[in-house]
Amino acid sequence: MKLYTFAPAANALRVEMFLREKNLELEKVSVNVREDELFKEPFNSMNPFNCVPFLELNDGTIITETISICRYLDDQFESPKLFGNDNKEQAIIDMWNRRIELDGFLPLLHSVRNKTSFFKGKVVPGTRTNINQSPEIVERGIEMYKILLDRIDPHLSKNKFLFGDKFSVADITGHFMFNLSNILKIDFEQNYKNIYRWKLEIESRPSNPMANNI
Ligand SMILES: N[C@@H](CCC(=O)N[C@@H](CS)C(=O)NCC(=O)O)C(=O)O
Numbered sequence: 001m002k003l004y005t006f007a008p009a010a011n012a013l014r015v016e017m018f019l020r021e022k023n024l025e026l027e028k029v030s031v032n033v034r035e036d037e038l039f040k041e042p043f044n045s046m047n048p049f050n051c052v053p054f055l056e057l058n059d060g061t062i063i064t065e066t067i068s069i070c071r072y073l074d075d076q077f078e079s080p081k082l083f084g085n086d087n088k089e090q091a092i093i094d095m096w097n098r099r100i101e102l103d104g105f106l107p108l109l110h111s112v113r114n115k116t117s118f119f120k121g122k123v124v125p126g127t128r129t130n131i132n133q134s135p136e137i138v139e140r141g142i143e144m145y146k147i148l149l150d151r152i153d154p155h156l157s158k159n160k161f162l163f164g165d166k167f168s169v170a171d172i173t174g175h176f177m178f179n180l181s182n183i184l185k186i187d188f189e190q191n192y193k194n195i196y197r198w199k200l201e202i203e204s205r206p207s208n209p210m211a212n213n214i
Helices: 010-021 066-076 087-115 135-158 169-183 193-203
Strands: 002-005 027-030 054-056 062-064
Touching (some): 002 010, 010 066, 010 169, 054 066, 066 169, 087 169, 169 193
Antiparallel strands (some): 002 054, 054 062
């Protein structure tokens, strides 16, 4: 199987961190997102959503979506199981991952895409359009993120990671939510001490691709 990726891209790095946590090495093909290679063949036909990462299986099947790729790899390869070991663990980890991705990562991703000039003409991932950047979307993303922080800080006062003592894919999603929060320069260290402790905990892991300057 082959992973189509681009080292600086956030979602590509999510899969990279996941691979490192699982001690997996995959054959990789770098697709230069910044030079619009995703809109050229063969990549455009392989993934009409024009985004990295995507995974090509040996039978030619293409799997897109970061979490779907990680879930497939978790099922295919042994421990550690970052999506949980049994049905109950899987449901709880999925719940946390969805909370972080839907209420934090995605709102902040849209804030960043609507704020930084780098994303002009690219406000929707995998598109080149003339949709305007919107300051309202920037603000709304940050408001949604703060609601999430209010909700998860008490949980993290009692739990090392989102799923108790076990590091999971939900923590990887959290790590990349914080990277977006850093880009937006959102300072939460004082108000959310438990979340800040969790953030540092994830950052210090050897699998952190940012720590190794990728
Ligand atoms: N929903 C997709 C989103 C993937 C995505 O947004 N990838 C970005 C890089 S982080 C991309 O390839 N963007 C290409 C572009 O906007 O031109 C996933 O979860 O994998």
